[in-house]
Amino acid sequence: MNSDFSRRNFLAAGLALPAANALPPLSLDAGPATDPKGLSYRVLGKTGLKVTTVGFGCMITSDPAVISRALDMGINYFDTARNYQNGNNERMVGSALGAKRKSIVLSSKTEADTKQGALDQLETSLKTLGTDYLDIWFLHAKDKPEGMSDELVAAQEIAKKQGKVRFIGVSTHRLPAMSGAVVKAGKMEVVLTAYNFTMTDPAMDASIAELQKAGVGVVAMKVMGGGMRTKPREGVPPSALKWALKNPGIATTIPSMTDADQLQQNFQVMSQAFSDADRKVLSARLEDIRPVYCRMCGRCDGKCPQGLPVSDVLRYLTYAEGYGQFPLGRERFLGLPGNLASVRCGECSACPIECPNGVRVPERLSRAQELFG
Numbered sequence: 001m002n003s004d005f006s007r008r009n010f011l012a013a014g015l016a017l018p019a020a021n022a023l024p025p026l027s028l029d030a031g032p033a034t035d036p037k038g039l040s041y042r043v044l045g046k047t048g049l050k051v052t053t054v055g056f057g058c059m060i061t062s063d064p065a066v067i068s069r070a071l072d073m074g075i076n077y078f079d080t081a082r083n084y085q086n087g088n089n090e091r092m093v094g095s096a097l098g099a100k101r102k103s104i105v106l107s108s109k110t111e112a113d114t115k116q117g118a119l120d121q122l123e124t125s126l127k128t129l130g131t132d133y134l135d136i137w138f139l140h141a142k143d144k145p146e147g148m149s150d151e152l153v154a155a156q157e158i159a160k161k162q163g164k165v166r167f168i169g170v171s172t173h174r175l176p177a178m179s180g181a182v183v184k185a186g187k188m189e190v191v192l193t194a195y196n197f198t199m200t201d202p203a204m205d206a207s208i209a210e211l212q213k214a215g216v217g218v219v220a221m222k223v224m225g226g227g228m229r230t231k232p233r234e235g236v237p238p239s240a241l242k243w244a245l246k247n248p249g250i251a252t253t254i255p256s257m258t259d260a261d262q263l264q265q266n267f268q269v270m271s272q273a274f275s276d277a278d279r280k281v282l283s284a285r286l287e288d289i290r291p292v293y294c295r296m297c298g299r300c301d302g303k304c305p306q307g308l309p310v311s312d313v314l315r316y317l318t319y320a321e322g323y324g325q326f327p328l329g330r331e332r333f334l335g336l337p338g339n340l341a342s343v344r345c346g347e348c349s350a351c352p353i354e355c356p357n358g359v360r361v362p363e364r365l366s367r368a369q370e371l372f373g
C-alpha cells in the first residue's frame with residue numbers, strides 16, 4: 001500500500017454525480033513487453049532517446065535516496081525545473097544522480113521570459129545540477145502559443161549550438177491549444193504535457209497524435225489526476241499511470257514520487273496491462289474528484305470579471321491538497337500578477353463561471369483564497 005497517499009487527509013466534501021459521467025470503456029491491451037529487470041521503453045520522437053515508460057518527476061521529492069533507488073532499478077528519465085523548491089530541487093537531483101548522470105535522460109525548465117534571462121537560468125541549472133549539459137531544456141508552463149516567443153526559442157537554439165542542451169521543448173497544461181503551433185513552428189523536439197484519465201476530450205488525444213506524427217516526443221505529467229481524493233481509495237495511482245501509457249503517443253510519464261512505496265508501485269506499472277478493474281477504479285475516482293479537480297481544459301479562460309486565472313489558482317490548490325505541497329501552492333498563489341491574490345470570491349454576488357466538468361469553481365477558489373491569502 002502506498003503510505004504517502006493513504007496518510008493524506010484530503011477533502012472532506014464530495015458531490016455524488018451521475019454514473020453517466022463515468023469513464024467510457026477503453027480497449028484493453030496485452031501488456032507491455034519488458035526486459036528482465038521489468039523495464040519497458042519507448043522512443044521519444046525524433047530525439048531517438050530510448051526512455052523508460054515510467055520516468056521520475058522530481059518536483060516534490062526531497063529524499064535523494066528515492067532517486068538513487070530509481071536509478072538502481074533502471075528508470076532512466078528524470079525531470080526537474082529551475083524553480084522547483086526555489087532551486088533546491090535541482091541541487092538535490094544533481095547530488096542524487098552523481099556519476100550516473102550521463103547514463104540517464106535529464107530534463108529541466110526555465111520560466112524566464114527573456115532570452116538573456118533564460119540563458120542565465122540555464123547556467124544556474126547546469127551549475128546546480130552539477131552537469132555540463134541537459135538532455136532536454138523546456139520552456140516552462142506555456143499554455144498559449146505566444147508563450148513560445150521568438151526570443152525564448154532563440155535562447156534554446158543558442159544553448160543547443162553551445163552544446164549545453166541536446167534537445168529543446170515546451171511544457172504545457174493545455175496541449176490542444178499548443179500542439180498546432182508546435183508542429184507549425186517545427187522547433188520543439190519534445191512536449192511535456194498534463195495528461196490523465198480526467199482528460200477525455202478527443203482534442204487531447206488528437207493533439208498527441210499530431211505531435212507523434214510530426215516526430216515530436218511527448219512526455220506526460222500530472223498523470224495521477226492531481227492526487228485529489230474525497231475518500232480513501234486504494235489502487236488509484238497505478239491505474240492512472242496505466243491509463244496514460246495506453247496511449248502509444250506517450251513516450252514516458254513523470255509521476256511525482258516522494259517515497260520508496262510510490263516508486264515500487266509505479267515501477268511495476270511498466271509490466272502491467274490496463275485492465276477492466278483499472279477502468280472501474282478510474283471511473284469511480286473520476287466521480288469522486290469531479291467537484292474538486294480542475295482538468296485545465298481552459299473553457300473558463302477569461303470568464304472571471306475580476307480577472308482571476310481560474311485554472312491556475314485551482315492548480316495551486318491541487319499542489320497543496322493533492323500533492324501535500326502547501327508551500328508550493330502558496331508561493332504560486334502569492335506570485336499572481338497585480339492584486340489578484342487579494343480578490344475574494346466570497347464578495348461576489350454571483351459568479352458567471354459554470355464549469356462543464358463539474359468543478360465547484362467559486363467554492364474551490366474561496367478555499368484557495370482562505371488557505372493561501
Ligand code: SF4
Pocket residue numbers: 293294295296297298299300301310311314354355356357358359361
Ligand atoms: S474550472 Fe472547469 S472549465 Fe475551468 S479549466 Fe478547470 S475544468 Fe476547465
Ligand code: SF4
Pocket residue numbers: 304305306307308310343344345346348350351352353361362365
Ligand atoms: S466568484 Fe470568483 S471566479 Fe466567480 S466572478 Fe467572482 S471572483 Fe471571479
